Amino acid sequence: MARTSPTAITARTWMNTHVRVIGVAYDDIDVVPAPRAIVLVTEELAVTVVEHSPRFVVRSQHVAIPLPHTVQLVDYVHVPTRPVVDDDSRATFAAILARDRHRCAYCGRGGARTVDHVHPKSRGGGETFGNLVAACAACNGRKANRTPEEAGMPLLWVPRAPRDDHKRQRAIWRELAPAP
Ligand SMILES: [Zn+2]
Incomplete structure (x- = not known):
């Protein structure tokens, strides 16, 4: 045990x-x-x-x-x-790149090093888990100051706050399991 x-x-x-x-x-x-x-x-x-x-x-x-x-x-x-992290929580760029595993949310390529505001920052888009995605420099530059709809660049996934509840619950079951 x-x-x-x-x-x-x-x-x-x-x-x-x-x-x-x-x-x-x-x-x-x-x-x-x-x-x-x-x-x-x-x-x-x-x-x-x-x-x-x-x-x-x-x-x-x-x-x-x-x-x-x-x-x-x-x-x-x-x-x-624990403090609750939700889609409206402020996120660091490092946290976004980690959540998206450096995969560009527009073209799907790996190695993304920049973070894009889905709803542009200049138009009130927040620095939140729900509004930031990893993006490659090319897609980020092409999208510029537009929404995905305006740019004709649909998101490949919906950005959300990272959740590790399931991971923690699995760890609990593992710890409570009788030793083999
Ligand atoms: Zn891209």
């Missing part, structure tokens, strides 16, 4: 580790600093479902509990969740 970690934890470093928090339905809730997770466990708001490996016992005057890797909330308690 336990995951391996490359480095052993010490009394000095455990506080810098992070613990995954999952909900009653094994849904991904958050990743919190280890001290916060210890508080959740000691206050009986959460139980450890996967211990940190290698094992390390957190000791204080009042508690001695194994450092968790994953804790599960015992009820629908409120913990602060």
Whole structure:
């Protein structure tokens, strides 16, 4: 059940580790600093479902509990969740090129190094996940200050905020699976 970690934890470093928090339905809730997770466990708001490996016992005057890797909330308690990234969230050019894997959204060629505002910036188009796409220099120059419709250059896909929910949920199932 336990995951391996490359480095052993010490009394000095455990506080810098992070613990995954999952909900009653094994849904991904958050990743919190280890001290916060210890508080959740000691206050009986959460139980450890996967211990940190290698094992390390957190000791204080009042508690001695194994450092968790994953804790599960015992009820629908409120913990602060990740900031939500949506299509209207501001995006960096680097994030757009990474999301689109440097593929030009107009011609589909790889190696794109520029980012295009689908709705032109000069006409109010935002620097958001929903309005930015990777584009090669040729397409970016040809499209210029026009919308895809005006330029006759349809987008090959609809730009959206990147989502890694599925990846995180798969990681949870993997961690909870009995060792073969
Ligand atoms: Zn192109």
